[in-house]
Structure formats: C-alpha cells, structure tokens
Amino acid sequence: VEELFVFDFGTGELHDLAQRAYRLRNIPISSYNSIVCQLNDSPNHLVLLDMNHGIAYNSNANNAEEEGESRTRGRNTNNNQSGEQRHLSQHQKQWRTRKFRRKNQLRQFHKMGVEWRKQGGAGVDGENGNDDLKGSKASESFPSLRLFDTTGTLESKTSVSMVDISKNLRYIKLSTNQEYLIIITQTSDDVQIIRTTLAAIAPGYGEKIHKASLSKTALIIQPTLEYHQMYNDAWRMLRDYFYDPNMHGVNWLAVHDRYQYLVKRCAKREELDDVLRHVISELSALHCFVHGGEYDLPRVSASPSLKKLNDVASLGISGKSKSEGSGGYIITDVHNRDPDFGLVHNVQLDSPVSHKTMRLSGQIGLEIGDEIINVNGEHVETTPGGLGYLLCGTAGQSVRLDVIRNSDKSNLNNSEATKEQLSSIMVVPISKSAANNLRYSSWEYKTRVKAQTLARKSNFTIGYIHLRDMESGGMDAFAKGYYPDYNKDAMIVDVRHNVGGNIDSWLLNILQKRSWLYFQDRATNLTNGGVVWDEQFAFRGHLVVLIDEDTASDAETFSRGISELKLGRLVGTRTWGGGIWLNSDNKLVDGGIASAPELGTYNEKWGWGMGIENEGVVPDIWVDNDPRAAFDGSKDFQLEKAIEVLADWMEEEPVVLPNPPGNYPDKSLSSNKNCIPNEK
DSSP: OOOOOEEEOOOOOGGGHHHHHHHTTTOOGGGEEEEEEEOSSOTTEEEEEETTTTOOOOOOOOSHHHHHHHHHTTOOOOOSHHHHHHHHHHHHHHHHHHHHHHHHHEEEETTTEEEEOOSSSSSSTTSSSOGGGTTOOGGGSSOEEEEEETTSOSOOSSTTOEEEEEOSEEEEEEOTTSSEEEEEETTOOOEEEEESSHHHHSTTSOOOOEEEOOTTOOOOOOHHHHHHHHHHHHHHHHHHHSSOTTGGGOOHHHHHHHHHHHHTTOOSHHHHHHHHHHHHHTTOOSSOOEEOSOOOSOOGGGSHHHHHHHOBOBOSEEEEEOOSTTOOEEEEEEOOOOGGGOEETTEEOSOTTSHHHHGGGTOOOOOTTOEEEEETTEETTTSTTHHHHHTBTOTTSOEEEEEEOOSSBOSSOOOBOOTTOEEEEEEOOBOHHHHHHHHHHHHHHHHHHHHHHHHHHTTOOEEEEEOSOBSHHHHHHHHHHHTTTTTSSEEEEEOTTOOOBSOHHHHHHHHTOOOOEEOOOSSOOTTTTSOOEESTTOOOSEEEEEEOTTOOTHHHHHHHHHHHTTOOEEEEOOOOOOOSBOOOOOBOTTSOEEOOOOBOOOOTTTOGGGGTTTTOOOOSEEOOOOHHHHHHTSOOHHHHHHHHHHHHHHHHSOOOOOOOOSSOOOOOTTSGGGSOOOOO
C-alpha cells in the first residue's frame, strides 16, 4: 500500500477531528480526512477536510519534484538499507513534529465552526524560535479543503482523484441548509462563500467564488434592547435548564416581572449582571454564576503593549521593607517548587533569584535574609511604589539588582559574603500569574515535606497529595503523588481550596481498589522491590482527606464519597455547599452566562443535593486553621491534626504486610498426601 487514507463517515462535530483520528487505531492525523459534505448536484463528489496541511497525495515518484515530495513525506525511494533507515528516521521525526503542531492549532471557535490559529505571534510556526518547526512552509501549516471523486473520473494529478478547493484554512463552517461553505483562509480576512455544487467547488468549472469583505462590515447594537433580550433569555433558560421544574417552589414568573423594570435602567453590562445575580439568587442554589459577556469599561488589556507595561512582574519571593539602615527590601522566603518537577519543557520554573535558576547563567542566587537595594539603579525605598513599581513591565526582560548578601555564605561556593559587600546580579522576572502559580506550588511542596516529617516522628510512612481542582490539573497532581506512594502506611489527600471539576469517580475508583493476592519469586518479595500485590497499585493504608470552607463543587462530592464508601476520614471545616451540578452551556447572545444548576444529585440516604447543597460536607474531625499562622506558613493545625488522627489509627489498626504461608508444598510422589488411596 503506497498511501494510507482514512475517511470519517461519523456524525461528530468538526472540532472532534483529532480525537476521533486518534481512536482510529492511532492513525496519524496527517492521513486523516473528514467528510465535510456531499455535493448537492453530484452525490459522487465529497468535500474533505484534509489534515495533511496542504501536501498533495502522490504515489508516483518518477520526477525530481515528486521524489523530493516523497522524501519530505518520509518515503523510501532508494533500495539500499541505509537509505531505508535514513528515510524511516526522517518519516518518524516528521510525524512527531506534525503531531505537535496540529495539537496546538486545532481549536473550536464558539461552536460556530472550526478555527486553526497561528501560535507564537505572527508568522507560520517555526519562524518564532521553535526549532522543531523551523523551515516549515505556510502551505504545510494548516489543513486544506479538497474534492474527492468516488468514481475516480475527476481529472487530477493525484492518483486518488482529488483536487484542492482551498489551502491554509483558518475557519470553516457548513451552512445550516448545507448549501454553502463559509471559509476564511490564513492569507486573507475575507469570508469566502461557496455553493456546494460541482460547478462552484471544482476549479475550472466557471462559477465564481463569492467573497464578502469584512473590512467595512459593522454591526449596530442597541444596548437597551440587547439587555432586555439577555434578561429574558437568562430567565427563560434558567426556567428550562434548572434541575427542579418547580424552581424550588419559587414563583418564577413573578420573579421575571419583579426585576424586569430594573433592566431599562441599566446603563452598562455590569449593571445587567447585578440584576441577573438578584434574579438567580431567588433560587437559593449554589453553582449559580453570572460572568462573561461584552463590557464597555476601558481596558488596558486591549493593547498588549500597554497591558504588559502595567503588569507588575515578580522575583518569586516574599519579603518586607526595611526603613532603617540601608533601607532595602529583605527577603523572607524564596519560592521553589518540588525539585522532582522543576523543569517543564526545559524551562526552570523556580524563583528567578533562586540558586537553581541563577546557576544556569553562572551566578549565585539569593537567600532568606538578603536585601535588594536597587532595581536598574533605582532605590526600592526612595522610589514611590517600591519594588513592585520598579518591576512593572519587566516580565521576561533582564533586570539588574543591587543586593546585600546577609546570609552567612553561598550554597554554591565557600566564599564568605559580609553585610557590607554590595553585589549586582542579572535576573529575569516572571509574570504575576506565573508568580502566583509558583507560590502555590511552593506551598504544596512545603506542606508535603511537613507531612512526611511529622509522620516520620510518629513512626509511619505517608503520601501527601494536594489537588487544586478536579480537572486535568488535579488528575496530573494525583498521578504524581499517588503512584510513587501508594504502598505507604497512610495517605493524605488535601482538597482544601479546591475549585471543583469532574473527576470524583476517577479518584474514588482508584482508592476503592483492594489487595487480595500477593506475589513472590525466588529473588524478590513485598519488601525488596518485587511485584507486590493485585489489584495493582491498590492502597492498603489509612486515608485522611483534608477539607475546608473553600473546598467546592466536585471536591465536595469526592469528600462525600470518601465517607459514604468508608474509604477514610475527613478532617477540617465545613465545605462550600454546592451539591447540584452544571454544564454552563446556557450562553447569552454576547457570550456571557447566568449559569443554571441542571444536574441534581441524590441517593436514598441524603436525598436531593446529597446533604451538600446549601449545607456543605461536615468533617469527621473539626479543626480550623489560624489565619495568621496559615498565612505565615508557621503552623498548619489541620495538617497536624490529620497526622495525629493517622498516628492513633495506626496504633488501633496497624498496616502490616502478610507473611508468606510458610513451607512450600510437597508435591513429590513419595508423600502420602499425593498418593491416591486404594478404593475397595
């Protein structure tokens, strides 16, 4: 087989291409063709979305041009073995590169169609520093639209009866009546409107492609009328989507009439939000949010350069100002994440002034107690706004810091550094969002180390997992924390501050695994690294889940599941109280939403809301954190209580490994046990 083709006759939406291509036996997306439509006047012709980025299918390599294309696609045109190996390696590299590119280009565009976006600013991928993609042509960067003749009679240079309709697609949508294709390419902002007929689709058949220029297109909106429409739409969708058709006993029509008189007084979108929040609050239900939409407030973010100029960058540290003496900024903490996961795509994600980051440029990092005196020559105390003002707009740029090293000595050499010595270093500050993520990661790492230290003092081993959310990030965090420590005596799953998601069943499924069979061979056993038990990765120890008032949504469902399935104990404070789930698909005309909780939860014991809705999950052991101590990081009473609970639990029910059953069985014929008794 010279070439592989996969045609998808499924009914899924276009944005589902990559996922469905992967399910078809891991077929490369570049060999994947999705059928967009069938021509109205010629059923034998199919319009295909060709994911091969404009490279024509060609199985004939008789001339130099075709041979070069064949080599680009990784085919072997030589008969010697070394040539086969060379082309195979190039072929594999090509697929890896394209797979990475497609993964970052395919996006859904508000459910209106499919849009492919350029990454990394202007230009085709590969022109902005990505070595893997350098040298790629524009025609190879985005999908193409092609015509396929099922009868094989369409004139074409390709062997599979295909011709190009449009290359370098950025957006494609089939009209509702399936009579038109709406296309936007990477080379123009004009909208192309093509009839789904053979004369319009096939090149050279004469019918002109109509173009609609958007350069002078404007949409006139009357805010007052649109506010009334959004108010009515929000009220109606809440009526139709809310899980209780009786609307919690509220007279919903009366609610509409009561608040509609305020809508005509709304002068801006934010005021409409306030009205919608009052309407939705009448249901006395959580998971009711009002957000999104188009706002008229002046926004610096409209200009990327102005936004960057006003963003306060960060050095990834905590500190305090010092008014006496040198008047510098004293470092009280340098934020560093788990060293096992410090590099992401070869980028150091620790504090810009940490030893791990600074050693990459041959410099010595800063430590707790060191003072920052100047930023690019300006004093941090005499400048209004201090350190934050001096770091505005510096994210990703080199900055010179003049510092006094008050620490006794560097971790990188043995040279002494006295307080009077002023030294300069070059650092690259990070953005505010990156700094927030770094500080959170630093807290996670320190809490895990603290849990392990406290457990070690109580003579048992422990695994600690913190989940920020119940989405893909939470799944990654659980996998990183659970599988290395599943064989520990105890485990803490920390869902404090968890914002929710939808992975509770996945977590509970793993934690419900039970060991019932054990393995041992001649060289290894349970204690020296051998295969341990079945079910694989089943946790055999004692489990505590930490919760607090910020544990929300699916994290509450997970906590309730831990109690209901008797998998562990809950320590902390009462949770947020959202037990009715939502899909957030009742969008308004400007993209905003007044969300409707539409998925009621229940069981025979708790009834509607699982005892969570408007109540929250009550812990088995109630303990609150001191706000000041928690902020300083000096004490975590909830964590300490969890260790105390586990220590007592270990005394009551020790976690021990089963001993082998003793002597191996005697299966010899000399044994009377193995002789068949005579039957008389």
